[in-house]
Amino acid sequence: MDNILNLPPAQRESVGVSNRLSNRIKSLHKNNDCPSCWLQRAHCICKQTPPIDHLIPHNINRLFMVMHHKEIGLVVDTAKLLLNATPTKARLIVSGIDEEYQESARELRDAIEQKERRCIVLFPTDDARTFEELCRESNVSTSNNKMDGTGELMEKEMFDVIIMDGTWSQARKIHSRYIPLENDGGPPRVCLSQESLDILGGVSIDANLSEGHNVNGIEKGGSGRQLRRHPIKWKEVSTLEATRLLFRDMMAMTGDNLSNQDGKQCHDILAEYQIISDTAAVKQLGPPREKQKLN
Numbered sequence: 001m002d003n004i005l006n007l008p009p010a011q012r013e014s015v016g017v018s019n020r021l022s023n024r025i026k027s028l029h030k031n032n033d034c035p036s037c038w039l040q041r042a043h044c045i046c047k048q049t050p051p052i053d054h055l056i057p058h059n060i061n062r063l064f065m066v067m068h069h070k071e072i073g074l075v076v077d078t079a080k081l082l083l084n085a086t087p088t089k090a091r092l093i094v095s096g097i098d099e100e101y102q103e104s105a106r107e108l109r110d111a112i113e114q115k116e117r118r119c120i121v122l123f124p125t126d127d128a129r130t131f132e133e134l135c136r137e138s139n140v141s142t143s144n145n146k147m148d149g150t151g152e153l154m155e156k157e158m159f160d161v162i163i164m165d166g167t168w169s170q171a172r173k174i175h176s177r178y179i180p181l182e183n184d185g186g187p188p189r190v191c192l193s194q195e196s197l198d199i200l201g202g203v204s205i206d207a208n209l210s211e212g213h214n215v216n217g218i219e220k221g222g223s224g225r226q227l228r229r230h231p232i233k234w235k236e237v238s239t240l241e242a243t244r245l246l247f248r249d250m251m252a253m254t255g256d257n258l259s260n261q262d263g264k265q266c267h268d269i270l271a272e273y274q275i276i277s278d279t280a281a282v283k284q285l286g287p288p289r290e291k292q293k294l295n
Helices: 009-030 080-085 103-113 131-137 168-178 194-199 239-254 266-285
Strands: 060-067 090-094 118-122 159-165 189-191
Touching (some): 080 266, 118 239, 131 239, 194 239, 239 266
16 A cells, blocks of 8 residues: 555545554454454353344334444443344444445435434433434324324334444544534434433342452443443443433333333343343453552
């Protein structure tokens, strides 16, 4: 390749991110780690976290995940579970790689610009509304959809949902870069309902994760939170946790009662998936390392 400095800035970034991403993927293959859950084969959780596309709210058309490239291959990342759990709906966009090289990035742009379906962004801006508020604003509710003679819904409005994955700082930059402001014609921002906020991170956790201590710089425990700690507690909430609760809000609004044979809905199952992933990550990372004391 010619000197990268001779390329336009956007292409330089794409090449740089692609090279770093390629090294991460090569490392996964070299270590024979699972390419789906990014864990060592001995700790692979894919069989424990199968796809649940059939349980995702019917009014979700596509789930766009804009992920920072440093999250790819990361053992403690849990947003990857959304990609594996919703393979027919999920679209991964790696931040920093131009849409010329990512079909999913072109899909994202088209989703933002088209008007046939509604597009919503899960991000806590000052003007974000709950899903129920957005629906009521535009008179979209189960009572306003067309119904057949039996009272069943004949059609529901479909939504493309955009989420971001990375550290809080990375997510803010991704949001600013990829999503136009609503005042500039961009999609509305959605936040969680108060009921979901009340249960945020409140699912039961396994006893072996309940004792907090550092594991190679990562603290165990914290249901619904990333294993990576942050001094501001709400910034520890994982992308998976926030997204599953948005699914809960959407199902509550539309009246979807999709559940598996055990009566569990998608948001319940995804909470279990996070626990499974966190447990496996802690096992792989091993016990905390003690610092050597200097004499």
